[in-house]
Amino acid sequence: MTTALLFDLDGTLIDSDPLHSAVFADMFAARGVTIDFDYYRTHMHGRLNVDIFGDLCPDEDAVALSRAKESEYRRRLGPGHPTLPGALALLDLADAQGWRTAVVTNAPRINGEVVLKALGIADRIETLVIGEECVRGKPDPAPYAEGLRRLGADPARSLAFEDSPAGIRSAVAAGLKTIGIRTLLDDAALRAAGATATITDYTDPALVPYLDPLKLQAG
Numbered sequence: 001m002t003t004a005l006l007f008d009l010d011g012t013l014i015d016s017d018p019l020h021s022a023v024f025a026d027m028f029a030a031r032g033v034t035i036d037f038d039y040y041r042t043h044m045h046g047r048l049n050v051d052i053f054g055d056l057c058p059d060e061d062a063v064a065l066s067r068a069k070e071s072e073y074r075r076r077l078g079p080g081h082p083t084l085p086g087a088l089a090l091l092d093l094a095d096a097q098g099w100r101t102a103v104v105t106n107a108p109r110i111n112g113e114v115v116l117k118a119l120g121i122a123d124r125i126e127t128l129v130i131g132e133e134c135v136r137g138k139p140d141p142a143p144y145a146e147g148l149r150r151l152g153a154d155p156a157r158s159l160a161f162e163d164s165p166a167g168i169r170s171a172v173a174a175g176l177k178t179i180g181i182r183t184l185l186d187d188a189a190l191r192a193a194g195a196t197a198t199i200t201d202y203t204d205p206a207l208v209p210y211l212d213p214l215k216l217q218a219g
Contacts, residue, residue: 001154046164086202144174
């Protein structure tokens with residue numbers, strides 16, 4: 001069994017929540033429903049699109065709305081985006097240490113592929129696990145369990161990185177020590193969901209005590 005780093009995507013490798021929120025707001029405004037960023041943060045962040053549209057647009061096709069929303073997100077995203085600070089250095093460390101890597105996301109597969117390409121790291125992530133392609137998406141542990149299975153990784157020797165309560169619960173239930181990223185939520189909210197620690201981004205010194213033991217294990 002090997003060591004692995006498993007990352008969520010939105011809000012964890014890319015700061016995409018403002019864009020997601022804006023697309024949702026425009027779609028719901030056209031249907032007479034007003035949402036703001038705070039509503040997105042508290043009611044939508046980390047959830048599957050079909051569940052969101054099922055709640056707010058029960059008389060429409062949630063799958064079709066989800067596809068339309070993500071198509072518009074990709075259109076607005078465009079090419080070339082920075083990763084969260086320190087993410088590239090962390091991937092360099094993973095390469096040097098021989099750690100495996102995965103992205104585990106509730107986003108549709110095409111989004112995952114487009115975003116990883118836009119970030120310039122598509123060839124640095126070994127496997128992309130999509131929640132809707134698993135038995136159940138986050139917060140169920142199935143997506144992270146699948147990521148561990150594909151990598152042949154030991155959860156006790158690995159770390160997950162998440163920014164949402166649903167994602168944290170998924171990773172923790174799969175046996176992973178999980179580091180919360182404070183792109184949208186604060187330390188208290190992320191720890192309440194089960195995060196072992198939280199960081200502002202991957203340059204945060206608070207991450208070091210969780211990486212050093214993995215280096216020792218590898219040694």
